Amino acid sequence: MRASRLMLVTLRDVPAEAEIASHQLLVRGGFIRRITSGIYAYLPLMWRVINKITAIVQEEMDSSGALQTLLPQLHPAELWERSGRWNGYTAGEGIMFHLKDRQGREIGLGPTHEEVITSIASELLRSYKQLPVNLYQIQTKFRDEIRPRFGLMRSREFIMKDAYSFHANEKDLKITYEKIDSVYRNIFSRCGVETVAVDADSGAIGGAASQEFMVTADSGEDLILTSPDGVYAANQEKAISIPLPAKPFIAKKTYKLKTPGQKSISQLCSSNNLDPSQIVKVILILAILEDGKEQPLLISIRGDQEVNDVKLTNILTARLKKGVTNLLPITKERLCAQGLSDLPFGFLGPDLNNSVLSGAKTWSNSFIRITDHTAADLESFICGANTEDEHLFGVNWLSLGGNPKGLDIRKAKAGDICHHDPSQNLLERRGIEIGHIFQLGRKYSNSLNASFTNEKGIQEAFWMGCYGIGISRLAQAAVEQNHDKEGIIWPISIAPFEVNVVIANIQNSQQRVLGEKIYKRLKSNGLDALLDDRNERAGVKFKDSDLIGIPWRVVVGRDADSGQVELVQRGRRETKLLDHEAAISQLLAELPQRKPN
RNA sequence: CGGGGCGUGGCGCAGCUUGGUAGCGCGGGUGCUUUGGGAGCACUAGGUCGCAGGUUCGAAUCCUGUCGCCCCGACCA
Numbered sequence: 316m317r318a319s320r321l322m323l324v325t326l327r328d329v330p331a332e333a334e335i336a337s338h339q340l341l342v343r344g345g346f347i348r349r350i351t352s353g354i355y356a357y358l359p360l361m362w363r364v365i366n367k368i369t370a371i372v373q374e375e376m377d378s379s380g381a382l383q384t385l386l387p388q389l390h391p392a393e394l395w396e397r398s399g400r401w402n403g404y405t406a407g408e409g410i411m412f413h414l415k416d417r418q419g420r421e422i423g424l425g426p427t428h429e430e431v432i433t434s435i436a437s438e439l440l441r442s443y444k445q446l447p448v449n450l451y452q453i454q455t456k457f458r459d460e461i462r463p464r465f466g467l468m469r470s471r472e473f474i475m476k477d478a479y480s481f482h483a484n485e486k487d488l489k490i491t492y493e494k495i496d497s498v499y500r501n502i503f504s505r506c507g508v509e510t511v512a513v514d515a516d517s518g519a520i521g522g523a524a525s526q527e528f529m530v531t532a533d534s535g536e537d538l539i540l541t542s543p544d545g546v547y548a549a550n551q552e553k554a555i556s557i558p559l560p561a562k563p564f565i566a567k568k569t570y571k572l573k574t575p576g577q578k579s580i581s582q583l584c585s586s587n588n589l590d591p592s593q594i595v596k597v598i599l600i601l602a603i604l605e606d607g608k609e610q611p612l613l614i615s616i617r618g619d620q621e622v623n624d625v626k627l628t629n630i631l632t633a634r635l636k637k638g639v640t641n642l643l644p645i646t647k648e649r650l651c652a653q654g655l656s657d658l659p660f661g662f663l664g665p666d667l668n669n670s671v672l673s674g675a676k677t678w679s680n681s682f683i684r685i686t687d688h689t690a691a692d693l694e695s696f697i698c699g700a701n702t703e704d705e706h707l708f709g710v711n712w713l714s715l716g717g718n719p720k721g722l723d724i725r726k727a728k729a730g731d732i733c734h735h736d737p738s739q740n741l742l743e744r745r746g747i748e749i750g751h752i753f754q755l756g757r758k759y760s761n762s763l764n765a766s767f768t769n770e771k772g773i774q775e776a777f778w779m780g781c782y783g784i785g786i787s788r789l790a791q792a793a794v795e796q797n798h799d800k801e802g803i804i805w806p807i808s809i810a811p812f813e814v815n816v817v818i819a820n821i822q823n824s825q826q827r828v829l830g831e832k833i834y835k836r837l838k839s840n841g842l843d844a845l846l847d848d849r850n851e852r853a854g855v856k857f858k859d860s861d862l863i864g865i866p867w868r869v870v871v872g873r874d875a876d877s878g879q880v881e882l883v884q885r886g887r888r889e890t891k892l893l894d895h896e897a898a899i900s901q902l903l904a905e906l907p908q909r910k911p912n
Numbered sequence: 913c914g915g916g917g918c919g920u921g922g923c924g925c926a927g928c929u930u931g932g933u934a935g936c937g938c939g940g941g942u943g944c945u946u947u948g949g950g951a952g953c954a955c956u957a958g959g960u961c962g963c964a965g966g967u968u969c970g971a972a973u974c975c976u977g978u979c980g981c982c983c984c985g986a987c988c989a
Contacts, residue, residue: 327938327950328924332982352981461913464983578989598988614987622987644987660989819948854949861949872948881948 316812318847318856322359325859335534337794338466340803344863346811353463353471357787360863363811364790365474369453371505371808372476372784379498381449381478386431388455392421394430398762403605403640410458412471424457429759429781432479436777437765443483446767446777447491451478453786467791468747469536474786482778483769485756492524492754495782499528499750502784507806508793511746513539514549516625525753529746530792537748540741542733547741552625555723556731556741558688561592561617564695566709575704578661580618583697583706594618595690595698597663599645601678602631605638611645611672613682615665615698616725617689623726630685630722653678662699664707665690666715684719691721747792748785755779794864797886803864804886812845813906815865819853819872829895830871833880836899842906861885867906869898 326343333339341347346361357365373383392413395401404411405423412424425431432450440448453476463471478495482488496512503510508530515527527550529539538551549555577583580591598614612631614622628639643649647657653675658667669681690696691712698715700707712718729743760766760776769775790809797804807813814837818830830846837844845865847856853872860868870881874892882898883890893901 324922324939325950326923331918331924334983349981461986462983580988596988600987612987616988618988620988624987627987642987644989646989822947852947852949852951854947854951856950857948858950870948 316845318815318845318859319849321845323849323859323863325862333466335465335468335795336798337534337791338468340794340798340862340864341466341791344803346863347466349466353460353469355467355470355472360811361790364805364809365786367809367811368506368786368790369476372453372502372786375498375502375505376451376476376478379449379494381451381480383452384450385452385454386425386428386435388425388457390423390425390431392423394434394763395423397764398430398433398759400430403638410460412457412459426456426458427783428452428477429479429755429779430763433759433763433765433777433779436479436481437760437763440481440767440777443767443769446481446483447487449478449480449491449495449780451476451782465534465536465791467787470787473788476784476786478782480780480782482780483767483775485778488754488756488778488780492752492780495752495780496526499752499782499784503528503530503750503789506789506793506809508749508789508796510749511539511541511548511744513541513746514553515751516550516552516629523754523756525751527748528750528752530749530789530796531744531746532792532795533745534795535745535747537746539744539746540727540729540731541744542735542739543742544736544739547733547735549727551726551728552623554727554741555734556727557734557737558617558620558725558731559592561619561689561693562590564589564593564693564697564709566695569707569709569711569714571700572706572708573704574662574706577704577706584618587697589697591619592617592689593693593697595665595693595696597665597667597699598622599658599660599663599682600627601643601645601649602639602683603641603643604635605640609678610635611675611678611682612642613665613667613684614687614724615684615690615719616687617693620687620689621726621728622687622724627685627724630724631683634683652676659699659701659703662701662703662705664698664701664710664715665712665719667701685724686719686721687724688721689725691719747788747795749789749792750782750784752782753780755781798864801858802862805864805866807866807906810843810864810866812865813843814867814869814902815845815847815860816869816871817847817853817856817860819856819870821848821850823875826871826875829875829878829880833869833871833895833899837902840899840903842902867902869895869902871895 324345329339330342333342346358348356350356392401405413411426414422416422455472456475457472460469460471463469480491510528510530513527513529515525540554541548577586580594584591595615596618600612602610602612616622624642631639650657655675672680695709695711697706697708729741731741733739757776760779766774766776794803816830816834818826820826834844834846866885868883878895879892880895880898881890881892
């Protein structure tokens, strides 16, 4: 490809819309353009990158025995109603774009494809003899994100590889799950990104085991916790740990103290010389359940800890046997709207009486009380007295009405003690989720009635797995992990071009002739070469080359008359002057060769 | 959804407080010079100041509404 024909438009200024380095560089380098919030055009350079990633993914998936397919993007509501996800995905903060066709039928734009694939599988797969099957596709997904951001990182339209496997039993599912785990490691390492595999919550998709693949980067949206030895790694939503011990609070008896205006843990601590771990804080939350019920929760947790709402949601779902749509803070305004009187927020205790809820218009009249281990394990502590400006000191659970059962609803955090080795403390890192694998089990096959006939002639629901990779997100994550002040440094395997042959001065015929010759030789040997034949000053071409991040550069310049060129490696910023034949041989030796193009 | 900010040539921004008929840098075009790290000079094209109302002799500027975009947050009261 010739740069003069590439529609290469690079920007000198940082576009105002872009916050993080990878987003800025992709826009400046002419890789992407925003069309509207969270929706981007992939320009020709970007499309080359996407295609290279896609090719790697296809090769690896194909060699694992998976079958490529292409599923529709328009999904009938009926299918999603059968799986029970239509309401959750469309109502309220629902993430699915949806519309009505001219007959008034409801249609959703696919955010994920479990429903469609399961319905197809149930029609085509009838016998255990056909199993296992793993189907995958690479195509655009639509999600109406609450807040799209960071370019392709969280966009509303994005390219994803998703795979769904079908099995006759759980053991077979685990085999494929493990296989895909290693396929993913190959894919990410071939794409030149460093990833960490972490235990994850299975979230809205549902199911049992699940693992996320994170590209480590400071700008990542996810917090991951790892042990120093690397044995343990988990998303914060899922991470478990042993909290640091509480500082004992010793008091001969319980007493009430005036604590005027000390509404927060930190105010209470500084005014009374306390440690946050000596306090039980009480948080009131309103859980909105999938059937529309509104259930107030009273959460007790140690003052130095925070509530993990994913863990909380999971516990509630298990206890109530129904999904939780949303968790909202209980505020003065919400109490008021229920016709209830205000509560002494900041001074609440775990024994807050249910009577404060009586007469609520739509809420349930009693709290579900959930106590974290950290609070339940305290022998003697401080908590609110349920009266404005008063706290109780030296209380114990017995005097508050009995020992609660401790549950794990806390966020693990850096510094906590590792379960597998108490001598190690958890570390915090940020990550960008680019892959997620799940053992779905029979959730969808049951709800969608997808079954096969087993060896005994009995109908049985499929065991399913699903496996995703954010292709467009991966492309940007690679930039986030591989760049410097000058621009992008693409990993060679996914770079839009492998080599950029820069003719320093296009007016100089010797340079021009030599540049063309090198370019043709590289191309005929199967290398992916770009020829910068633009009538620009050399500096412009060098800057652009650095910005768009082509890993190798051959500069045909002032030594062209003696047949010498410079060979530059973008990442290392290494330059050496050598004969052009030597440069060509070195490139051919360094780069994997494909068929000539 | 809550809070904050911003919409002015293709891009980045100033002007708005204190109303008087729109400007800077980059980019584009032409010419001359230059030619190895985003060149210099000259000329030039390009904007109903997001949109709709209102106030005023007069609105980018003030008021109202509306649309769009960006950032932070969306359990620790």
